[in-house]
Amino acid sequence: MTTTTPSPPPKLRFEHVHKEFSVRAAGRGRGARTAFTALDDFTLDVPAGEFLTVVGPSGCGKSTLLDLLGGLTRPTSGRILLDGEPITGPGLDRGVVFQQYALLPWRTARANVEFGLQAKGVGRKERAALADEHLELVGLAGFADRYPHELSGGMKQRVAIARSLAFDPEVLLMDEPFAALDAQTRESLQDELLRIWRATGKTIVFITHGIDEAVYLGQRVAIMTPRPGRLQTVRTIDLDRSGDDVRSTARFGRLRHEIWSALHADATSTAASAATSAATSDAGDPTPAADVSPRELEASRA
Amino acid sequence: MPESPTGLLDLRSLRGRAPRGGSGATASVTAPTAPTDHTDHTDHTSGPAAVDTVGFADPPTLGRRPAVVAPRASAGRRVLDLATRAARSSVAILALLALWEVAPRVGLTDPVFLPPLSTVLVAFGDLATSGELATHVAASLGRAAAGFAIAVSVAIPLGILIGWYKPVAELLNPILELFRNTAALALLPVFILVLGIGETSKIALVVYACSFPVLLTTITGVRTVDPLLVKSARSLGLSPVRLFRHVVLPAALPTIFTGVRMAGAASILVLIAAEMVGAKAGLGYLITYTQFNFQIPKMYAGIVVIALVGVTINGLLLTLERRFSRWRTASV
Numbered sequence: 001m002t003t004t005t006p007s008p009p010p011k012l013r014f015e016h017v018h019k020e021f022s023v024r025a026a027g028r029g030r031g032a033r034t035a036f037t038a039l040d041d042f043t044l045d046v047p048a049g050e051f052l053t054v055v056g057p058s059g060c061g062k063s064t065l066l067d068l069l070g071g072l073t074r075p076t077s078g079r080i081l082l083d084g085e086p087i088t089g090p091g092l093d094r095g096v097v098f099q100q101y102a103l104l105p106w107r108t109a110r111a112n113v114e115f116g117l118q119a120k121g122v123g124r125k126e127r128a129a130l131a132d133e134h135l136e137l138v139g140l141a142g143f144a145d146r147y148p149h150e151l152s153g154g155m156k157q158r159v160a161i162a163r164s165l166a167f168d169p170e171v172l173l174m175d176e177p178f179a180a181l182d183a184q185t186r187e188s189l190q191d192e193l194l195r196i197w198r199a200t201g202k203t204i205v206f207i208t209h210g211i212d213e214a215v216y217l218g219q220r221v222a223i224m225t226p227r228p229g230r231l232q233t234v235r236t237i238d239l240d241r242s243g244d245d246v247r248s249t250a251r252f253g254r255l256r257h258e259i260w261s262a263l264h265a266d267a268t269s270t271a272a273s274a275a276t277s278a279a280t281s282d283a284g285d286p287t288p289a290a291d292v293s294p295r296e297l298e299a300s301r302a
Numbered sequence: 303m304p305e306s307p308t309g310l311l312d313l314r315s316l317r318g319r320a321p322r323g324g325s326g327a328t329a330s331v332t333a334p335t336a337p338t339d340h341t342d343h344t345d346h347t348s349g350p351a352a353v354d355t356v357g358f359a360d361p362p363t364l365g366r367r368p369a370v371v372a373p374r375a376s377a378g379r380r381v382l383d384l385a386t387r388a389a390r391s392s393v394a395i396l397a398l399l400a401l402w403e404v405a406p407r408v409g410l411t412d413p414v415f416l417p418p419l420s421t422v423l424v425a426f427g428d429l430a431t432s433g434e435l436a437t438h439v440a441a442s443l444g445r446a447a448a449g450f451a452i453a454v455s456v457a458i459p460l461g462i463l464i465g466w467y468k469p470v471a472e473l474l475n476p477i478l479e480l481f482r483n484t485a486a487l488a489l490l491p492v493f494i495l496v497l498g499i500g501e502t503s504k505i506a507l508v509v510y511a512c513s514f515p516v517l518l519t520t521i522t523g524v525r526t527v528d529p530l531l532v533k534s535a536r537s538l539g540l541s542p543v544r545l546f547r548h549v550v551l552p553a554a555l556p557t558i559f560t561g562v563r564m565a566g567a568a569s570i571l572v573l574i575a576a577e578m579v580g581a582k583a584g585l586g587y588l589i590t591y592t593q594f595n596f597q598i599p600k601m602y603a604g605i606v607v608i609a610l611v612g613v614t615i616n617g618l619l620l621t622l623e624r625r626f627s628r629w630r631t632a633s634v
Contacts, residue, residue, distance in 0.1 A: 071537070072537060092539055098530060102528075104548075106627070118548070167538075
């Protein structure tokens, strides 16, 4: 199940992480609530500097995993260690990149990148210098004074990546960051990301539902299965990426198929089990991760 | 986009202006082709960035400055643009004013009850030179400004509390609903009974009328902040106070400003009514006083001043709003 690297201590360690949400029970009257397991006994070590991709169908707990890593929610049981310290809340040792960019529309690209630095308490001058440096890193040197609405989707995501890198986090967490982009932009950003990863040596946890993306980017691919969200297996990607069109090599195709089979085999088995559990009425509407975050926000407001 | 309607309007206004000569005459010469051209140009000047970022979206131009080659209108062209736009926006007003002048003169209306515009303007001149007008405008503006300022400084913080904290909302919502649906003017007698006939009751009424638009839009603004922005800011470990200052407030500001503008209009509206009931100065007082004394042209002058004051206030608030939300329409 886990592929531990024994000698250096892991950057990130998931220890039997379990997360349950209380959701409305369908068809059992108002106010009836039932526990929904979003993530079940997730155990995994991520060594420093690794590019780990997490792939799985929707509802498999990927986003919950990311919220837990980001410290936005706490596990029901188990814990996540970053450099041996348990994660108890949000912090600048982790940078999160969201699918929908989450840029502040009233700030220019530079000011958006400075946002995290401001939170860190970096001085004004240094802030501007760091922002420009990171905008250059993501290839947006000339766009510092543009507002988000003046940038394309791909450029916005570059700004978001620059923002998350600028405050120098230990780990970069990416939640399907390229899912909203067109195929060509996505491919070029994938290459950019690999370049940035090599240049910065950051540990990256990259969540995706695209098998191709997972294989292309990851040193290892963690395959997750839904209901409940579980880590099925971790596949090491031994792919020679030096070639020109890596995606069309036979090796890439084989790896892709292996992961597809693993996901598919599981999908059919869960479909079967879902059918049986539907008969016992608890399948209901699982309202998975996507629905969870807003509720968590509400809770924090109240 | 109402491209063709504007085009039509453009044409008509150009024809209307033709006799005035100068730029108008040249405009009418080029009129047949002008309309579409004009709309094109305004589009480019308002958003050159948006246009070329689409073209230079991604990889091919990585890190390169995009070639900003938005077609620039020549100076003469721009003056012409401006002139046509001014003509287009003022033609309806000019028509109304002309009608006002002509209708009483040709006997369409009774010149005693609706004197022609020129008579009203003379009365306006008298009011202005005698200093009477300044006194009334100052009295009204002073009250409106005081009430408006109090309302905004109370309603925005209160709205933020209600919008952000559920328990506060649950506690205050019923009362707010009740008061919101009670017309401000219905409470005027109550205000006068409780606060007397002096300044306090009038300012209080303005505060009351201004508070609700600001309060409601602030609540909406705070509630509808993109949850992803909040989540992203929280993931940076921002403290609640900074989250508020740097994310929630700026995000809610455009919505809040809509309420502030509505409050600006409301302040004048209720104040005039209040001044009509009991006051010794102010534009509302001027109107009722002149009506009772049958100084009809003066009354109309007062009404015109109120309209102008309203338009000016709205214009000022709009400018302020644009300053605060420049990022939404800003070009490089």
